[in-house]
Structure formats: C-alpha cells, structure tokens
Amino acid sequence: MPYAGRCSCGAIAVRIDGDPIAVRQCWCRRCQKIAAGGPTHNAIFRTGEIAVEGAMASDNYVADSGNVLTRWHCPQCATPMLAGSSARPEMRVVRLGILDAPHGLKPTMAIWTSEAPDWAIIDPAMQAFPAQPPAPPAPQSW
Template structure:
C-alpha cells in the first residue's frame, strides 16, 4: 500500500491521482458531514494540494462552519459523489472522501472528530483518538 492513490466518482466524470501520503485520516461527525454522507460520519484523508492531480468538473458549496472556518465542499455534478473539502484554515490541504478513493488504498482513520454533533446511536471505534470539536491542524 501507499502512494500513488487513485480516485474515481461513481460515474467516472471526476478522477484523481494522489502522489503523496496523507497528513491525517479522520472520521468526522459534524452535522454537515452527516448531510454529505446521508446520515453517518464522513471518513477522510487529508492530502497536500501539491500531491493531487484532479480531472473533471466539480460542483461546490461553501459555508461558514462551526469551527469558524469557511468550508468548501466539492461534488461530482453528475452523480453526486462527495469528492473533497477545503478549509480556509488549511489552504494547502484537501480533505478527500474515502468514498471517492479507489478501493485497496489501505488507509484507515486514526481519529474521530466533532463527537459533540454525533447522533446518540453512533458507534465510535474505541481505538480512535477522540475530539468533541475541531482538533488542532495537522502538520503542514
């Protein structure tokens, strides 16, 4: 396992190749991630912008998050697959959704964040580092 990683949306209109290791892999339970994921957490790998080669058109939605950062979420405009997010606090990183990454990548989350907003039925792997809200930024 390891870089390069490849990614593809459900319809194939958006693809990516990532030539570098993620700086962090997290599960996020914030309300907006529940909306993206249809009710659960999102699972995400944060990669450096310089390592990502993205092909295809994206639809985007930006908003002011509870963290105080402006988040911009990207989707395939044809099939709706969640592709990635970017935060105004971390312009050098993109948060790629596990559902966009091709299978066999071998990555797994090490932390669960925004547990304050998780539904009561959520099951959190006890092996994960836990954060009730936004954790400190990963190293650049």
C-alpha cells in the same frame, strides 16, 4: 504511494501522489447530512499532490470558526469528492469512498463526536475529539 479514484459515474478522476497527513472520521452534522446519517471518512493530503480530471461543482459555507469551507462534488452524480478550508489552503480533504480499493487507509481519529447520534459506535481505539481538533502539523517538507 499513489492513490487514484473517481466519482460514482466516472466523470471525475483523482490521482494523489503523496502520503496522507491524517485520516479522520467526522461526525459533525454537515458531514452526517452528506453521508446519509453516519460520519464521513476522510484523508487529508497536500493540495499540490492532488490532480483532478473533470470539472467539479462546489459549495461554500462559513464554519463556526469563521473560516470558509468549500466542498467539491461531481455535478453529474453528486458524489462528494474533496473539501478544503480557507485557513489551510495547502491541505485538502479527500473522501475515502472515492479512492480505488484496496487503498489501506483507515481513520485513526474521530472528530465532532459531540454531534454524533446516540446510536453511533465510535471505535475506542481511535483518538476522539468532541469538536474540531487542532490542525495537523504541516509536514517538514513544506
């Protein structure tokens, strides 16, 4: 199923021609900062299945793992768009909020739950990890 979306101001458009590898909710402190205190909601797709129209801005930081993480956002409205890790350049994280509704995607896993605030409500039906979970397996078509 193809997915499409854009930033809040419409300057950046995204099209994804593939199925997500995983859909997660992240409670790490960095995600809480870009999500106004809550978690981010993210789908992981193959990098080659994502087409972007428009120039995005980015920032990098070194994670606890030692990997360099890159986050891309709209330079005009600052909408968080994508993220990626130097350890897995074949995968990109897409922020669910940019996708056109209805997209039918919902998190099946909560990660970094050890950093969630004490008021957080984490769905007990989701698989939960207190920190970074193992990387999702690469699809067999790679």
